Amino acid sequence: MDTRSSVTASLDMLKASRTAADRLGRPLTRDVYATGFSQGGQVAMALGRELSRGRDGFRLRALAPIAGPHDLLGAEMPGIADGRVAPATAVFYLSYFLTAQNRLHPLYADPAEVFRAPYAQAVEGLFDGSHRPEEIAAALPATPQELLTPEWAENVRAPRGALREVLAANDGFCDWKPAAPVRLYAGSGDTDVPIANARSCARDLAGHGVRAKLVDQGADADHTATALRSAPQSVRWFDSLR
Structure with a gap:
């Protein structure tokens, strides 16, 4: 994202694609x-x-x-917070999005700020490019409440600070x-x-x-x-x- x-x-x-098509004698419009x-x-x-x-x-x-x-700010994140996004899907999306965005824009210094134990020690490693989605989902909890610390559960419900800036940049x-x-x-x-x-x-x-x-x-x-x-x-x- x-x-x-x-x-x-x-x-x-x-x-x-245009260059390749030209070389193959199949020019594109x-x-x-x-x-x-x-x-x-x-x-x-x-x-x-x-x-x-x-x-x-x-x-x-x-x-x-x-x-x-x-x-993201007006529909997707509220859907994650109020259950319109299925809980297991919300867990996968949140884990993926927060981990990926933190590599581009500092959202947290330590995963334990965002993710509850024992997931804080595992989440970033799950998104290293070597795990299939099924493996990742199996290693994560069933609900966002089990995944996120209370502070970050509230931040997802009402985004603020760096998280809000990241969401706004992709909106x-x-x-x-x-x-x-x-x-x-x-x-x-x-x-x-x-x-x-x-x-x-x-x-x-x-x-x-x-x-x-x-x-x-x-x-x-x-x-x-x-x-x-x-x-x-x-x-x-x-x-x-x-």
């Missing part, structure tokens, strides 16, 4: 149709904003983010005016990234005069089902615009 580096990485991939799932949905909106500035020779044609955490990527059409995909049954994130994104866009249709995949659509249903729909929508 370091959005700015994800955007630069995406731009690098676009440039590399300048047009970019951007989508992504989960964190990728949030990055798609941020990438779209960067492409809209007209740099690097690309032309944004449409945006279709799927189940993106577009509003607000729907708060602009795309010239290209936008369609948002989400699932009201998603307990990883609640649909409130997509609704917040739609409100931000509306504030700039952009009407983005929100496609709700339904109360029976969890995070994965939202992706499986939305991906082919987004492709068909892109095709209809070409």
